[in-house]
Amino acid sequence: MMKNELGNRYGRLVVVKRSKNKKTRQAMWDCLCDCGKIITTTGIFLRRGETKSCGCIRKGINQIHGHNLKSGRTSLTYNSWRAMKSRCTRFTDISYPYYGARGITVCDKWNDFCNFLADMGERPSCKHSINRIDNNGNYELENCEWTTYNPPYRKAGTTCTN
Numbered sequence: 001m002m003k004n005e006l007g008n009r010y011g012r013l014v015v016v017k018r019s020k021n022k023k024t025r026q027a028m029w030d031c032l033c034d035c036g037k038i039i040t041t042t043g044i045f046l047r048r049g050e051t052k053s054c055g056c057i058r059k060g061i062n063q064i065h066g067h068n069l070k071s072g073r074t075s076l077t078y079n080s081w082r083a084m085k086s087r088c089t090r091f092t093d094i095s096y097p098y099y100g101a102r103g104i105t106v107c108d109k110w111n112d113f114c115n116f117l118a119d120m121g122e123r124p125s126c127k128h129s130i131n132r133i134d135n136n137g138n139y140e141l142e143n144c145e146w147t148t149y150n151p152p153y154r155k156a157g158t159t160c161t162n
Contacts, residue, residue: 005029005043011052013039077123080130081116084139104132107140120144 005015005027013031019040021028026042033039033054045051074082087095088106110116119141120130131147132139 003027003043003047005046008046010046010049012056013041013046013051013053015046075123076126077117077120078113080123081110081113084130085111088139102136104136105138107138110139120146 006017008015010031012034015029016032016038017030019028019030026044028040029043029046030038030040031046031051031054033056035054035056037054037056039051039054041051085106086093087099088104089100090096091100093100110119123130124146125148127148128146129148130139131145133143133145137143
């Protein structure tokens with residue numbers, strides 16, 4: 001039996017009407033985003049939290065902090081921040097056993113990229129990475145710095161573009 005989603009809110013989306021099923025047997029719903037755009041998605045994606053906006057959240061994050069490059073990729077600084085958070089919080093991250101599983105955390109303030117950027121500044125180059133001064137300490141302003149590194153996995157002959 002299909003669950004009636006009319007009027008329900010999921011993130012920035014409000015379900016406004018049932019949509020016609022095209023090639024799927026799942027119930028499809030038209031949703032109005034807070035930004036004004038209407039998208040169609042499945043009820044299961046809404047309930048699981050897989051669809052929270054029309055895409056404006058992701059676009060807005062990059063527009064707010066200016067770290068979306070013209071190529072559509074994100075900046076070195078943003079990538080470092082995202083990787084730092086991932087290795088400390090996502091048990092599926094390959095580095096999680098060495099960070100999150102050991103109890104290494106990211107300070108609450110740095111859950112917002114803008115705060116991280118204000119504290120640490122831009123990543124100086126692609127040869128720099130974020131380093132914890134005390135290897136057993138958390139990611140926080142007093143314990144972090146940008147340092148250069150020479151990873152063993154970098155292929156010979158590859159160059160740094162920043």
